[in-house]
Amino acid sequence: MIEFPILTMLVLVPVIGSVLVALISKRYPDLVKVTALVTSVLTAGMSIWLLAAFKTNNADFQFASQHEWIKAWGISWHLGVDGISIFLVVLTGVLFPLVIVGIDPHHDHKRYLSWMLLLEAGVMGSFISLDLFLFFVFFEIVLVPMYFLIGGWGYDNRVYAATKFFLFTMIGSAFMLVGIIATAVLAKADNGHVTFDLIKIAENASFAASTGRWLFFAFAIAFAVKVPLFPLHTWLPDAHTQAPTGGSVILAGVLLKMGTYGLLRFGVFLFPEAAVWARPLFLTLAVAGIIWGAIAATMQTDLKRLVAYSSVAHLGFIVLGTFALTATAITGGVMQMVNHGISTGALFILVGMIYDRRHTREISKLRGLQKVAPIFAAVFTVVMLSSIGVPGLNGFVGEFMVLIGSFGTARWWVVVATTGVILAALYLLWAYQRVFHGEPDEDNKSFAELKWKEGMLLLPFIGLIVFCGLYPKPMIDRIQPSVDKLLQHVSQHSDFKVPAPAEPVISNGGEG
């Protein structure tokens, strides 16, 4: 009996949904919505089932499926998930139906939903591909729907932002394509035949140091743009500010994670020697991004732009954790990818709601909202605190693990990065104070309280924020084996000595 090809279905179902939505006539708007909803919910269900069936304490790729695609070039349809990607897959699966059902694009639902579903397929595919070429295809597919989503449903300056987004990413991708082709060709000597298979190349190939470094950079540039790593981040604030709320949520929630995920899977895993060699550069850029993003966020006058810059800072933490190369730091980084997706996604939704009510995102025009909409303010507070990284909410665990874990291998970078923790409190609370405190003026007096439907949209986010914050153990248990395996791979293929894990704690704590 053939096993149910769950990973393939995770990609195919949204594609089918997208095509169906595109084919259904505009005259049946409800049918369009239902189709989109059903396919996205189906995908979400499958991703959750995947998580349930995922074996804990197993470092290998699970649910792997491999089918030959273009045999002559060694390209295959090779999918699999491990601890590093599983939660990104689930996040993707869960985020899309929420966006699709909860955020109204205001016009042209059919095309919007069609692009949305295609986007989901692309993102999903990127996280589960284990073939370089396949990964590239998915990585690129993502651009197209995102470009149209920003360009078609965004705000005033959307065309500029969309084009900027597209070109930045595209230039990065061009480098990656160079890298992919070259990697496959150069690895032929070690594999005996041309193959684009990630695992085969990573295990067998032995690039000369300089070659490996060139190839690594070809990949890394694409990911650095996507993350975005300082100083390649300038497309992000524009894209975020101009994108429709749904687009922003997806962009911050999962799209940026393709960059950080790529750095781990196609950077550190594929070229361990080069990644170790490039550590100082990436650590520095990560820390620079943390500080830069925070400082730039401090002086934003546009609420959405502020959140966008905060993303730059948060993503810096993830990259810091990745290149600190300790189990704790990388695990923390992976958790931070998921947690940032949840909390920043929720922040964008809230900012979108403010815009819908007031038709402005200018901080100076908003005042005293806590008085007229206390529940809205309370929800905003929880989400903001999670973004600040307050213990007990989801933002803390990942950030804390990155900081604590990086201390052994990247001490001074960590000391500087810690200022980012303070600054996060600075810009977010300051913004909160300006927007929610004070006496509301005439324009803000009529600010509507959180509606029932909006509350239902935010509820899952709040639930995840609290749950992941209070009980991160299940996540760590699933992520860490794969991270350990990755680090083992790194120390085998480079002269980097992964520091020994902390000695065991006497778990009862007391001496008595």
Next chain:
Amino acid sequence: MLLASETAAASGWFLAHAWLIPVIPAVAFFLIIFFGKRLPRGGSEIGIAAMLASLVIASGTAYQWIHLVGSTEHADAVSKTVTWFEIGSLKVGIGSRIDGLAMMLLFLVAFISTLVQIYSTEYVRGDRRYTHFFASLTLFSAGMLTMVLAPNMVQLILGWEIMGLCSFMLIGHWWEERANSEAALKAFWTVRVGDMGLLVGTGVLLALFGNLDISEINTKAAEFSGNHALLAFAAVALFIACIGKSGQFPLHTWLPDAMAGPTPVSSLLHSSTMVVAGVFLVARLYPVFHTGLDINIVGHHFNLIAIIGGITVLIAAGLAFVQNDIKKVLAYSTVSQLGYMMMGLGVGAWMPAVFHIFTHAFFKCCLFLCAGSVAHTGSHHSFDMKKDMGGLRKKMPITFGTWMISTAALCGVPFFSGFFSKDEIIDSAKGNDYKVFFVVGLIGAFMTTAYMTRATYLTFFGKARGGAAHFVGEHEDHSHEEAHDEGHDKADAHGHDDHHAPVVHGKPLSFAPDDSPWQITVPLMILGALALVAGYLNAAPFKIEKFHEWLHSSIGVEVPEAPKFEWLNAVPSILLVAAGFAVSLLICKAVFGEGNSPLKGLTQRNALLGAGHKFLVNKYYLDTLYEKVIVRSIAHPISAAAYWTNQHILDGIVNGVGKGGKKTGELVYKYIDQGLVDGVVNGSGTTATHAGGALQPVQSGKVNLYGALLFGAAAVGALVLVLVNS
């Protein structure tokens, strides 16, 4: 979450279930938030009930701990943890770890919180956010209790941050007014600056000891023989956190501003929670500081903790002299007393310093609540001593009496509680060969008495002014009425406690019919009584050492024996206290009294004194330095420059390439449009110009084309790379 350990089970029910102490108020917080508004008393009943339950368990815990200490030779901390999360072999647990220090603070926090909540039912009655107030207050206590119980650094940070957050909510309780909201932000940020140290310090501890467990850290630090510089680094980093939280110099500036919060908040914040957290952290991880900062090493007369503590004692006491706001006098007094505690820890006087936390909590809480009582009933919600107070002693006997007892305790008058703790610190500084800090302690004692005499005189003696005159019924002409209104308006502008109708709601006690209602006066009397007697738990003159007996196992490191108490040694400080009282009283009578005195207006006439006065009024210009220089430069030039760089240089490169190559781009574009040029070949050469040109909004929409060009370029690039490397 499985139980990881059960060491506590054998020691008694309360010790094993001490984790309930913070959990009950934490649960109560949610109950109040969700159901409080529907309850007859707006949720305050849940808060008080929760704090009472915590108090009962904390008392039981204290009882059982004392019993344990009495029955065994060497009582170890009783721990109980469950694993919160694991990172490889590093287990992070949450749970409880009871030892003498934790036991003492648990009781203290639960006790003070209960009284403050009872007090608040009257004080914030009718407030627009009554329910929220009680919710935040309850969570705040839960945060402190969580921290006190912490068996490891992670839980400690958890409680620490919850408190920081609640302080933001509570200080900014009346956020409609800008000043309040900004004071809340200031508090949060300043403490947050210190938090950086907490995170870094925790990181270093993990790197050093491979562990975040407090017992382990302490044991290993006590017998440390590794990289001393790294341990010192950890100690300094952690101490920075304590500076922020405990309002030590130079990060003390947030504390007086925090007076913008309602008075019960101030009293809670300043007695047993929040600001004590920093001192607690030093006491909790004392071996780390003791070893890391070379405390009690022969020949070392200074160390970071003692220096910062000593400076804080003096500068804060100096500032207390020029305040007109009674709460600000008390706030600076707290800062100064926290300086004493830090200084005590810095000179190796662990026990006296921790004992000072204990005694200070009662009398400082009482003083704040007295100030609140005066404002609530006597001065029409104004805290301005010069404008709206004076002559209140007869009308408000309970408030006056408890104030006097607490003031005596604070000043260190013999046989009041503060005497036994503060004098021990000063004595130990001398005994442990820290002569400078001995002198600092003495000067501090003198200053404390002097400024408290001034505050007492202005509030309770002399002629009633403004709001107080109105209350006492002494106003002889209408100018007072006006003055009062003015004062009230001013208070409004400053956003003090002025948000409830100036009518006293509750029922006063029958023997003090004009004093505040019983919800206010009963807590005052309880605290006043404790301010009198709490010191007798560790009264060296009477050879009582109960406190020492219960707590000494928490030190974790060898410290010098406390010097034997002799009345002769106490003479200098007693004399200075008396002198402080006498001098201050004389000056107050002269300056604020009825008669004409040459001292009146001296600061206006004498340039030198005037300058000194101005220097103090401007708080040594530290706020100016922080706000005008540092924050403004970050908030304005630096971030503006950063953003400018962002927009013009980083982004400008992209846009610039576009603008520069726009013409070429347009030309090429035209050609491609007309299909005359082979896109792929030409494209690889002009990719850059296209990339830029396309950024001009006019030319967008041809993205697919650019994409094709880029991939053409990529193909060529890949070919080159393969050729070069093969």
